[in-house]
Amino acid sequence: xxxxxxxxxxxxxxxxKPAFVNRLFDAGARHYDSVVDWGFLGSxxxxxxxxxxxxxxxxxxxxxxxxxxxxxxxxxxxRILGTAGNIxxxxxxxxxxxxxxxxxxxxxxxGRAEKLPFPDNTFDFLTMGYALRHVTSLDETFxxxxxxxxxxxxxxxxxxxxxxxxxxxxxxxxxFGRIYPFFTHLAxxxxxxxxxxxxxxxxxxxxxxxxxxxxxxxxxxxxGVKRTGQLGLFSEYSAVKE
Ligand SMILES: C[S@@+](CC[C@H](N)C(=O)[O-])C[C@H]1O[C@@H](n2cnc3c(N)ncnc32)[C@H](O)[C@@H]1O
Numbered sequence: 001x002x003x004x005x006x007x008x009x010x011x012x013x014x015x016x017k018p019a020f021v022n023r024l025f026d027a028g029a030r031h032y033d034s035v036v037d038w039g040f041l042g043s044x045x046x047x048x049x050x051x052x053x054x055x056x057x058x059x060x061x062x063x064x065x066x067x068x069x070x071x072x073x074x075x076x077x078x079r080i081l082g083t084a085g086n087i088x089x090x091x092x093x094x095x096x097x098x099x100x101x102x103x104x105x106x107x108x109x110x111g112r113a114e115k116l117p118f119p120d121n122t123f124d125f126l127t128m129g130y131a132l133r134h135v136t137s138l139d140e141t142f143x144x145x146x147x148x149x150x151x152x153x154x155x156x157x158x159x160x161x162x163x164x165x166x167x168x169x170x171x172x173x174x175x176f177g178r179i180y181p182f183f184t185h186l187a188x189x190x191x192x193x194x195x196x197x198x199x200x201x202x203x204x205x206x207x208x209x210x211x212x213x214x215x216x217x218x219x220x221x222x223x224g225v226k227r228t229g230q231l232g233l234f235s236e237y238s239a240v241k242e
Contacts (some may be wrong), residue, residue, distance in 0.1 A: 001138045002217050004206035010199070013137060018112070021134050021199075022092055025069070028196035029095035031188045035197060038187070039180050047234070048076035048129065054113050055156045055238050061124040063087045064148060065129030066113045071100030073158070077127070078104055088123070090116070114140040116185070121150045129158045133203035138213065140221030149241040155222065157213075157237040160204055161229070168232055176201040213237055 005012055011020040025032075036044055052073070054193035057063065057080050065074045067088035078084045087106040090113075091097050097108055109115050113128065113135050126145055135141045145155055163172050182199065185194035210227050214237070217225045227235055 001208065001212060003135060003138055003208055003213075004203055005135045006198075007202055007206065017134075017136060018092070024192075024196055024199055025093035027192035028190070029070065029093065029099050031052045031184075031190055032080060032096065032099070032196070033072070033145040034070070035188065035193055036183050038195070039184070044072060047077055047230075049075050051081055051156065051236055052080055052127070052208050054079055054208060055236065057081070057125050057127075057152055057156075061086065062122070063125045063127065063216035064116075064118070064123040065089045065106075066092055066128045066145075067134065068100055068108075069093070069096045069129070069131070071103045071106075073127050073129040074100065074106055075103055078106075082190070088118075096159075116144045116147045116148050120147050124153050126153065126155045127158070128156075130160065131212070132157055132159055132205050138208075138216040139220060142217050142222065146220050146222050146241050151241055155217075155237075155240045155241075158206075159213075159237070160233060161210060161235040162204060162207070162231045165232075172199055172233070173205070176204060193195060193208035209233055210237075 011017055057077060059082055063077055063086060065087060068074050068091045074087050074089050077087060084104040084106040086242055088109060089106045090109045090111045092112050095143040100107055114137055126149055163169055181194050181197045184197045213226055214227055217239050221237035225238050229235055
């Protein structure tokens with residue numbers, strides 16, 4: 001299962017997606033933190049910590065943060081773990097990793113969610129923040145997540161999801177499709193940053209519904225699969241390797 005159909009205005013077919021996405025994040029990396037900070041009204045750090053805490057991240061856990069980007073989830077996790085020494089951050093974008101390296105002393109690995117370069121049964125906790133739409137296959141990704149988690153290990157995927165109601169959808173489209181990219185361009189004067197946020201919107205709009213994500217998690221053999229919604233906008237997908 002793919003997280004969304006190929007967006008052929010950007011690349012011709014599924015095989016073109018990884019290179020396109022990589023270029024996009026490499027080019028936009030230096031603007032990412034400031035853009036998501038104002039775009040989500042400065043709530044990002046507190047929300048990430050709150051979500052990690054509620055979903056059971058504990059001191060002593062060995063954490064893999066997939067699609068770490070500039071390290072926003074990993075920095076939030078450091079506050080709970082008390083150290084970045086137990087955190088491995090993985091991302092395919094060297095540009096995003098370069099920013100993350102300036103923030104915390106974790107282990108950084110260049111790689112992709114669909115083929116994780118780690119042995120079986122390695123991690124107690126696995127996170128993925130706002131990146132599920134960028135993988136090429138949900139099934140491959142979730143099988144990999146299950147493989148690298150230890151038995152009893154937990155998984156938390158954070159996403160933004162289109163609201164179900166008509167008014168919510170209209171406001172969502174207006175904000176993420178128009179207002180956010182426009183002000184991103186205005187504030188950064190960077191087309192790369194604007195393109196990153198346009199693509200952010202397009203992938204959210206085209207994304208499969210939460211029920212499909214839950215089904216793919218179950219099909220990968222994960223247990224305790226559930227989605228918790230926040231404000232009708234934020235999704236927390238959680239699961240356990242039983
Ligand atoms: C929107 S950023 C999210 C960064 C961070 N997790 C956060 O919470 O802000 C998406 C990240 O996903 C990464 N990414 C894209 N394709 C990926 C893949 N196949 N596997 C892992 N990460 C990927 C991008 O390089 C980018 O850093």
